[in-house]
Amino acid sequence: AESEVNPLQYDDVFALELAADPQVHANGNHVVFVRRSMDRQTDRMVGRLWQVATDGSNLRPLTSGEGNESSPRWSPDFERLAYVSDQSGSQQIHIRWQDSGHTSLVSTLPFSPGSLSWSPDGEWFAFTMFTPESRQAPVQLPGKPAGAEWAEAPTYIDSVQYRRDGAGYSPQGNSHLYVMPVEGGTPRQLTEGDYDVRGTISWSHDGEAIYYSANKNENPVAEPVNSDIYRVEVDSAEVQRITNTNGPASEPKVSPGGRQIAFVGYQDRQLAHQANRLYVMNTDGSEIRNLTEDLDRSVSSFEWARDGRGIYFSYDDEGEGHLALHTLRGVAETLTDGVGGLSYSRPYTGGQFSVADNGKLVFTQMASNRPAELAFLEGSQTRPITQLNRDFLSAFSVGEVEEFWLESSVDDTRIQGWIMYPPGFDESKQYPMILEIHGGPHAAYGPVFAMELQLMAAQGYVVVYTNPRGSTSYGEDFANLIHHNYPSNDYDDLMDAVDLVVSRGFVDEEELFIMGGSGGGVLTSWSIAHTDRFAAAMVVNPVINWISFTLTADMYPYFSQYWFPGLPWDNVEHYMEYSPISHVGKVNTPVLLFTGESDHRTPISETEQYYQALKLRGVESAMVRVPGASHALHLRPSNLMAKPAYAVYWFDRFRANGGESN
Numbered sequence: 021a022e023s024e025v026n027p028l029q030y031d032d033v034f035a036l037e038l039a040a041d042p043q044v045h046a047n048g049n050h051v052v053f054v055r056r057s058m059d060r061q062t063d064r065m066v067g068r069l070w071q072v073a074t075d076g077s078n079l080r081p082l083t084s085g086e087g088n089e090s091s092p093r094w095s096p097d098f099e100r101l102a103y104v105s106d107q108s109g110s111q112q113i114h115i116r117w118q119d120s121g122h123t124s125l126v127s128t129l130p131f132s133p134g135s136l137s138w139s140p141d142g143e144w145f146a147f148t149m150f151t152p153e154s155r156q157a158p159v160q161l162p163g164k165p166a167g168a169e170w171a172e173a174p175t176y177i178d179s180v181q182y183r184r185d186g187a188g189y190s191p192q193g194n195s196h197l198y199v200m201p202v203e204g205g206t207p208r209q210l211t212e213g214d215y216d217v218r219g220t221i222s223w224s225h226d227g228e229a230i231y232y233s234a235n236k237n238e239n240p241v242a243e244p245v246n247s248d249i250y251r252v253e254v255d256s257a258e259v260q261r262i263t264n265t266n267g268p269a270s271e272p273k274v275s276p277g278g279r280q281i282a283f284v285g286y287q288d289r290q291l292a293h294q295a296n297r298l299y300v301m302n303t304d305g306s307e308i309r310n311l312t313e314d315l316d317r318s319v320s321s322f323e324w325a326r327d328g329r330g331i332y333f334s335y336d337d338e339g340e341g342h343l344a345l346h347t348l349r350g351v352a353e354t355l356t357d358g359v360g361g362l363s364y365s366r367p368y369t370g371g372q373f374s375v376a377d378n379g380k381l382v383f384t385q386m387a388s389n390r391p392a393e394l395a396f397l398e399g400s401q402t403r404p405i406t407q408l409n410r411d412f413l414s415a416f417s418v419g420e421v422e423e424f425w426l427e428s429s430v431d432d433t434r435i436q437g438w439i440m441y442p443p444g445f446d447e448s449k450q451y452p453m454i455l456e457i458h459g460g461p462h463a464a465y466g467p468v469f470a471m472e473l474q475l476m477a478a479q480g481y482v483v484v485y486t487n488p489r490g491s492t493s494y495g496e497d498f499a500n501l502i503h504h505n506y507p508s509n510d511y512d513d514l515m516d517a518v519d520l521v522v523s524r525g526f527v528d529e530e531e532l533f534i535m536g537g538s539g540g541g542v543l544t545s546w547s548i549a550h551t552d553r554f555a556a557a558m559v560v561n562p563v564i565n566w567i568s569f570t571l572t573a574d575m576y577p578y579f580s581q582y583w584f585p586g587l588p589w590d591n592v593e594h595y596m597e598y599s600p601i602s603h604v605g606k607v608n609t610p611v612l613l614f615t616g617e618s619d620h621r622t623p624i625s626e627t628e629q630y631y632q633a634l635k636l637r638g639v640e641s642a643m644v645r646v647p648g649a650s651h652a653l654h655l656r657p658s659n660l661m662a663k664p665a666y667a668v669y670w671f672d673r674f675r676a677n678g679g680e681s682n
């Protein structure tokens with residue numbers, strides 16, 4: 021009965037918890053993970069290390085500190101656990117001895133360590149760390165008296181990558197590889213030069229060298245996706261190039277026997293979407309083999325089987341994460357689906373897993389009614405390990421999610437989508453409907469818990485979301501249907517989804533709304549220039565003008581060369597034809613804009629252009645600027661709450677009955 025419905029409230033964002041970064045013990049009996057929760061006082065997500073038996077019993081915290089903890093990594097003998105914590109005031113490496121429970125801070129690093137990795141003998145850590153370039157500004161101003169308070173000195177920039185979304189303006193320098201004794205001491209830098217060491221680093225079997233990936237190409241601006249695998253000797257810091265591929269070669273992982281390296285990458289064909297393949301080669305770079313050539317899905321992450329005869333890996337298919345095992349002899353077997361759940365704000369795919377010596381697996385399990393929990397896979401049996409959101413789930417009614425498929429009205433392409441019903445849904449009634457569009461554009465939604473969408477459903481809206489052409493998890497051809505052609509028929513796919521849901525009879529056609537973020541902001545602003553069927557729109561961190569975007573976004577070398585037939589000044593007509601700003605003259609729909617002021621992926625200047633164009637046209641419009649927020653608007657729980665709250669405020673204003681519930 022409707023009286024029993026208890027919809028989510030906006031500030032329930034603080035009730036969310038997630039289980040992330042599982043690290044299963046070799047014996048498969050217990051797992052350490054990061055328990056993420058939301059802190060109401062600091063308005064941040066915090067991580068703490070917890071342990072649980074893989075049968076779900078004995079859930080307990082491993083540390084008692086107040087710090088934000090991440091990256092738990094077992095020592096090779098599984099007697100110690102290394103992790104990163106900011107408990108001391110900055111991100112440092114800590115060790116926990118599993119027998120005594122004693123923990124100790126072992127580093128005093130000037131910058132945060134990344135990709136933490138134990139040497140095979142358990143005596144050393146390898147990690148990556150930002151390494152500033154000590155360079156004086158080329159101009160030193162004369163005449164400053166001692167103690168005078170002059171304006172902050174101007175900043176001189178000549179690097180390609182001078183700002184990154186989420187990190188802001190970077191000081192000059194690069195991320196390099198270091199080693200340090202595990203009992204603490206002075207870190208020793210192993211790599212140097214004008215390139216970054218990023219992602220997985222892997223020790224050789226004998227502990228004498230470390231494999232890493234970097235883009236050391238002479239002109240990294242012209243080859244933004246290119247990278248190769250290198251080997252650096254720990255004693256001499258001598259570097260040897262292992263691969264010479266046309267495209268990325270990254271995440272090297274040495275096999276348990278030490279004779280082979282697995283890595284991911286692809287042959288670069290300059291397409292907007294290129295699926296990551298799983299390769300193996302000998303440690304000297306010879307005999308490279310593509311293990312997943314026939315899969316036509318992107319490999320997300322992978323781990324060697326303990327016996328070295330195969331590789332466990334994850335990939336997304338039709339909006340859902342899968343785990344598979346590929347033997348080196350060429351036999352592939354899918355083990356489970358349901359991997360995901362780490363994206364808790366919008367229903368993006370993405371999950372993690374960890375494998376024990378006996379092949380038992382722990383993974384983050386997705387569900388449409390709760391964020392990621394840990395699950396255990398033994399043989400073909402999956403069972404839940406954690407229930408961190410049980411309290412949250414039992415107290416509230418969460419919108420149910422139903423899958424649909426449709427056939428495109430412009431060709432035979434099959435499109436997948438989902439309907440989220442408001443709690444207490446009654447199909448005999450008429451509901452307002454929101455179409456919520458994902459970004460990327462090469463990304464995928466799935467039946468994954470999504471707090472933003474749930475909060476709008478809780479306010480009585482039917483929320484519809486789809487994977488229009490261009491989305492990932494359906495193969496490279498499907499994703500590249502919008503290669504140099506974005507937006508295009510992806511708009512038709514979205515409208516087909518609206519038509520299908522409207523035809524079900526429970527949606528009021530006068531109360532259709534549209535919204536989307538990033539690439540979804542592109543498609544929202546594009547849609548309202550091509551139809552007036554929506555009563556109002558919310559355009560979140562959009563791209564409005566492909567020329568200004570490619571010349572202000574942080575990833576500009578990539579966007580300008582992979583998403584377009586050439587550079588902007590040589591292809592002005594193409595860039596402008598596909599830019600929503602070129603079509604703003606046809607927009608009549610009221611628009612609310614919502615963007616982070618520190619967004620370096622789709623800078624707020626895109627939002628401002630659209631806002632000012634809409635004002636010049638006299639279209640009803642407003643702009644919400646989120647101070648300090650990057651492209652990842654949901655990172656502060658209060659911002660995660662603000663976005664759906666503003667959406668509901670704006671859409672309610674344009675409802676036929678002024679926002680009175682049905």
Ligand SMILES: CC(=O)N[C@@H](C)C(=O)N[C@@H](C)C(=O)N[C@@H](C)C(=O)O
Nearest residue numbers: 459460461462463537538539540621
């Ligand atoms: C898959 C992906 O995210 N691609 C990037 C190149 C990217 O950042 N694209 C943005 C323009 C975008 O649309 N991001 C999506 C994922 C978002 O929702 O923020």
